[in-house]
Amino acid sequence: MLQIVLSSVRHNRGRYISTLLAIITGVAFFSATGIVSDRVTGALEGDAAREYRGVDLAIVPADEAGSLGDTGRTLYLDGSTIRKLAGLPGVSATAGVLTGPASFLDAKGKRFASKATGRLWVDDDELNPLTIDAGRAPTAPTEIAVDRGLAESQHLKLGQQVTVATAAGPQQSTIVGTTSFGSSDAIDEAGTISIPRSRAFTALSDGREQYEAMYLRGSAAQSALVQEAKTAVPSGFKAQTGAAFVADQAESAGELGRYIKRALQAFAILALLVGAFVIYNTFNVIIAQRMRELAVLSAIGATPKQLGRMLRAEGLVVGLVGSITGVLIAIAVTTIAIAGLNAAGVDVPGSGLALNTTNTLGAILLGTSITLLSMLAPARRAGRIEPIEAVRSAAVEPSHVSRRRALIALVLGAVGVLGFLAGSSVEIVGAAAVLLFIAPIVGSPNLVMASTRLFRPLLSRFGLEGRLAVDNVARSPRRTATTANALYVGVFLVTLVTVAGTNLRDFTVEQINKIGSADYVLTSTGATLQPQLLDRYRAIDGVRQVVGFRRSAVTIDGKASALSSGDMKAVGEVANLKTRAGSITGLKDGEIALNPRADHPRVGSTVKVVAQDGTTEELRVGAVLDPESLDTAQIGSVVTPATLERLAGPGGDTVAFLALDDGAGTATNTKIDDLAADRPDVVATEGNSLGRLIGDIFDFMIKAVNGLLMMSVVVALIGIINTLSLSILERRRELGLLRIVGMVDPLVQRMIRLEAVLIAFIGTLTGVGVGLLTGWGAIFAITRLTDANVAFSIPIGLVGVVVVTGAVLGVLASILPARRSTKASVLDALAS
Amino acid sequence: MPTQSAQLDSPRPTTDAQLAARAVSAAKVYGEGDAAVHALRGVTVDFPTSRFTAIMGPSGSGKSTLMQCIAGLDRLTSGQAYIGDTDISGLSKQELTLLRRDRLGFIFQQYNLLPSLTAKENILLPLTLAGKHPDEAWLHEVVKTVGLTGRIDNLPSQLSGGQQQRVAVARALLPRPELIFADEPTGALDTSTGQEILSFMRRAVDERGQTIVMVTHDPHAASYADEVLFLEDGQIVDRMDSPTAERVLDRMKRFEG
Numbered sequence A: 001m002l003q004i005v006l007s008s009v010r011h012n013r014g015r016y017i018s019t020l021l022a023i024i025t026g027v028a029f030f031s032a033t034g035i036v037s038d039r040v041t042g043a044l045e046g047d048a049a050r051e052y053r054g055v056d057l058a059i060v061p062a063d064e065a066g067s068l069g070d071t072g073r074t075l076y077l078d079g080s081t082i083r084k085l086a087g088l089p090g091v092s093a094t095a096g097v098l099t100g101p102a103s104f105l106d107a108k109g110k111r112f113a114s115k116a117t118g119r120l121w122v123d124d125d126e127l128n129p130l131t132i133d134a135g136r137a138p139t140a141p142t143e144i145a146v147d148r149g150l151a152e153s154q155h156l157k158l159g160q161q162v163t164v165a166t167a168a169g170p171q172q173s174t175i176v177g178t179t180s181f182g183s184s185d186a187i188d189e190a191g192t193i194s195i196p197r198s199r200a201f202t203a204l205s206d207g208r209e210q211y212e213a214m215y216l217r218g219s220a221a222q223s224a225l226v227q228e229a230k231t232a233v234p235s236g237f238k239a240q241t242g243a244a245f246v247a248d249q250a251e252s253a254g255e256l257g258r259y260i261k262r263a264l265q266a267f268a269i270l271a272l273l274v275g276a277f278v279i280y281n282t283f284n285v286i287i288a289q290r291m292r293e294l295a296v297l298s299a300i301g302a303t304p305k306q307l308g309r310m311l312r313a314e315g316l317v318v319g320l321v322g323s324i325t326g327v328l329i330a331i332a333v334t335t336i337a338i339a340g341l342n343a344a345g346v347d348v349p350g351s352g353l354a355l356n357t358t359n360t361l362g363a364i365l366l367g368t369s370i371t372l373l374s375m376l377a378p379a380r381r382a383g384r385i386e387p388i389e390a391v392r393s394a395a396v397e398p399s400h401v402s403r404r405r406a407l408i409a410l411v412l413g414a415v416g417v418l419g420f421l422a423g424s425s426v427e428i429v430g431a432a433a434v435l436l437f438i439a440p441i442v443g444s445p446n447l448v449m450a451s452t453r454l455f456r457p458l459l460s461r462f463g464l465e466g467r468l469a470v471d472n473v474a475r476s477p478r479r480t481a482t483t484a485n486a487l488y489v490g491v492f493l494v495t496l497v498t499v500a501g502t503n504l505r506d507f508t509v510e511q512i513n514k515i516g517s518a519d520y521v522l523t524s525t526g527a528t529l530q531p532q533l534l535d536r537y538r539a540i541d542g543v544r545q546v547v548g549f550r551r552s553a554v555t556i557d558g559k560a561s562a563l564s565s566g567d568m569k570a571v572g573e574v575a576n577l578k579t580r581a582g583s584i585t586g587l588k589d590g591e592i593a594l595n596p597r598a599d600h601p602r603v604g605s606t607v608k609v610v611a612q613d614g615t616t617e618e619l620r621v622g623a624v625l626d627p628e629s630l631d632t633a634q635i636g637s638v639v640t641p642a643t644l645e646r647l648a649g650p651g652g653d654t655v656a657f658l659a660l661d662d663g664a665g666t667a668t669n670t671k672i673d674d675l676a677a678d679r680p681d682v683v684a685t686e687g688n689s690l691g692r693l694i695g696d697i698f699d700f701m702i703k704a705v706n707g708l709l710m711m712s713v714v715v716a717l718i719g720i721i722n723t724l725s726l727s728i729l730e731r732r733r734e735l736g737l738l739r740i741v742g743m744v745d746p747l748v749q750r751m752i753r754l755e756a757v758l759i760a761f762i763g764t765l766t767g768v769g770v771g772l773l774t775g776w777g778a779i780f781a782i783t784r785l786t787d788a789n790v791a792f793s794i795p796i797g798l799v800g801v802v803v804v805t806g807a808v809l810g811v812l813a814s815i816l817p818a819r820r821s822t823k824a825s826v827l828d829a830l831a832s
Numbered sequence B: 001m002p003t004q005s006a007q008l009d010s011p012r013p014t015t016d017a018q019l020a021a022r023a024v025s026a027a028k029v030y031g032e033g034d035a036a037v038h039a040l041r042g043v044t045v046d047f048p049t050s051r052f053t054a055i056m057g058p059s060g061s062g063k064s065t066l067m068q069c070i071a072g073l074d075r076l077t078s079g080q081a082y083i084g085d086t087d088i089s090g091l092s093k094q095e096l097t098l099l100r101r102d103r104l105g106f107i108f109q110q111y112n113l114l115p116s117l118t119a120k121e122n123i124l125l126p127l128t129l130a131g132k133h134p135d136e137a138w139l140h141e142v143v144k145t146v147g148l149t150g151r152i153d154n155l156p157s158q159l160s161g162g163q164q165q166r167v168a169v170a171r172a173l174l175p176r177p178e179l180i181f182a183d184e185p186t187g188a189l190d191t192s193t194g195q196e197i198l199s200f201m202r203r204a205v206d207e208r209g210q211t212i213v214m215v216t217h218d219p220h221a222a223s224y225a226d227e228v229l230f231l232e233d234g235q236i237v238d239r240m241d242s243p244t245a246e247r248v249l250d251r252m253k254r255f256e257g
């Protein structure tokens, strides 16, 4: 029996090609993303685990810092804390972590490697996550080490003199070593400049000995160390065992990789699901073409079960062959790609191929089961064939389309629209979108008939071949429909993502831009903004006002937060600072204007504020700020200068808000940016850059998602090629006859091309139409369910691009079938 | 009575009293109402074992319908059809399939071979479907008698029409069915190839006691049969023993008048 199955697959090789292509494309994509991301993730996780293995106890910030809007709340451990911890019984070595902005200046004073991180060199080998690749560790104040990648990309050599710019200003230094972090070049995204202890505190902080985190090594058990350390850990920090710390590091190192893998594989699965349409169609056509053969089998005694089993076995063979080929191609492609990248100097972390069984078997299982599932229905139908078909004239596919389908589709669509108009929850609206999406698939044969009726007059203008093209498309409406559906899925999603995405982007950006804010924010990390520096900003043409204030990291009721003080009246003039209760200007010593939190503290209640060095003070809430201003995020909470001085000691301004003249042009912006370039610790950000940033994120997401959806469009393209090729095979006699009676080859080819374009148009137009409707419905429902008033507009240009792409796809898909349609000699075409 | 497939291998007695198949008041109506076509109007007929019966009649007279209904390929509207003494009108689809597989053989006008299988695999197909192993000596003999020796590893597309029909005949003969049905088996063949096939069928009846029911339009083909049944408008209107081509032709001419 297996013999019969195998020879049948071999015999129908040509017909199965597209099925194989559809499976291979999806499986290869799925498997390649798995291989690459597992390799990278595995390498990064491995690095973290290896490089931090010497750590027995870690003192780290208690909550994740640094998310968007949490500016200026880096807490530090001071020198006394580290010494207290070092003195604990069982601790044999300590290492502090301190980082700050650092970069290089060239001979003309221009900055390069401007996003690099300056990092305190850890002298204890076992605790230091970095490894010296060449040279030695930096020790003297004028020595530094750079990471391998930075050395390569900036052409830095051992022994070379460079100017290092940090918060402490420019400093001539010698490169004495290059470093690496496990299999990666650097621990920091844009490169690491290692600075010895003898200079680090001046260069990376304000001269005081302080650290962001600490690693300890000891002889006692890790859990015992944690117990002992607890009393010495200041507010805002926590003690972790080395094991827990390493696990956290590995987790966060691999997090992005795992996330990207999941996202990419979701698109691969989508492509495979679109492939399911192609596979379903192919099996249907193959079975229709073999009806007589199947009927003979049934006449001479094959039971429906045997027929079904035989066809399913064919599906299994095709699915397995396709999936295994897909995995092999993925291995080949990733190997070549990684080799190519390495040759081009791009380091892909990790080594070898992460060929784990889960990945490989998962991909094969996925491809095979989708193939099997898509052919279940055709196989069942074939099993039910009447043996009498064997002796009747050629079996034909049903060409009628049932009205019931159209009715069901209309009802589904109507219920969907109703869901958008009246649905009372997000779930109902989601279900409505799904219904609307499914409706055209259910009614697709009817849609095909309607479209051919619509296009017949237009295509008839092309002459006989145009009319024949429409007839051919309408000849087996179900087959055309399935082909168009594969394209519909992709186009629908592209349209929906584009329409809903752009409208939501415009709305969000507009809302953010409505929130007033300072035009520019200057921030110094680890140093102060001296009055002279602020004066230089004031002198810039177009700058109306500059207001500096002091900001300090503290914990308020145990939560890391920022505390600001300064001329709040002046700040209020530049920034959009509002209060919900009380007033800032009326704030008295010992009072706080609190940035509101989830637990809604009231005016009159007290909060506990702990500064870096542990100084603690209970403050009375004198006012509550309104968080609906970007500037509030910059400021944190407000106290009087005297209060801040008691908590954090004396200090200068660290943040300044700039207001520009209304007519200030780009020249002003350039000057502001240039001025900041002299001081690596100073960052100048446009006040309303958040709007632009979020707009950029939206744009990126829309582009990325659409790019990935192209995978499924490619599979749909394979589907069109497939349907045309199969129908040309069937129509060999007919095409031969047409050519005998005088249709010249270019006209035959044009007929095939028109068929392809028509099928592609049906899929594309349905996708665009339903996509737009669903996009509108989603926006309408959002507007209705929330207070947000999102305006809806159709991105006409984009829709145009999609429609034109659909037509181009059709033409592309027709190239091969059209050529094949006239390849056989006329007499061959007539032979049976 | 040879109703068990297990008994097929033993030589079959050739008494006229034994029937391979029969139909009782067989009627078949296609369609309904005004569009109804009465293809068979109460046909009662016996097919004795070890006999070669030909069915003739004008086009549309119901020959194929009669054969298909008796062979279990289609169902009667009313009346009964028997294979041996099994009333097939009462069988389920599955039982019918198994009955065809184990007890019947078919030869079609369009040879109806599986294009992906070699001649040999096609011949073995009914046994493969039944999960049985072929008797090599018998296979060899069948292949030799139909004159396919040396060609059995070819695909159908590499064989001539006559050779393909020989494959179909061999496929029908190999499982030693109780009864072989043939619908215009020589319809698509030239005269001399047709004669070879027919004499081979004749020999299967004479030498092996095979039972064959054949529908044909060709008086010469009918002359190979033991008996000819004449069908007109869904009814049996005449029968002829030991037919010759001339007598059959004469009888047929009367239909046209």
Ligand SMILES: Nc1ncnc2c1ncn2[C@@H]1O[C@H](COP(=O)(O)OP(=O)(O)OP(=O)(O)O)[C@@H](O)[C@H]1O
Residues within 6 Å of the ligand: B030, B031, B037, B038, B039, B057, B058, B059, B060, B061, B062, B063, B064, B065, B066
């Ligand atoms: N599937 C069908 N549906 C409707 N009518 C049918 C069907 N099959 C056969 N008929 C009708 O039944 C009658 C008998 O058909 P049948 O095929 O048995 O004739 P036949 O004697 O075999 O003819 P021929 O010699 O042309 O093969 C004819 O009138 C035919 O039109």
Ligand SMILES: [Mg+2]
Residues within 6 Å of the ligand: B063, B064, B065
């Ligand atoms: Mg007939």
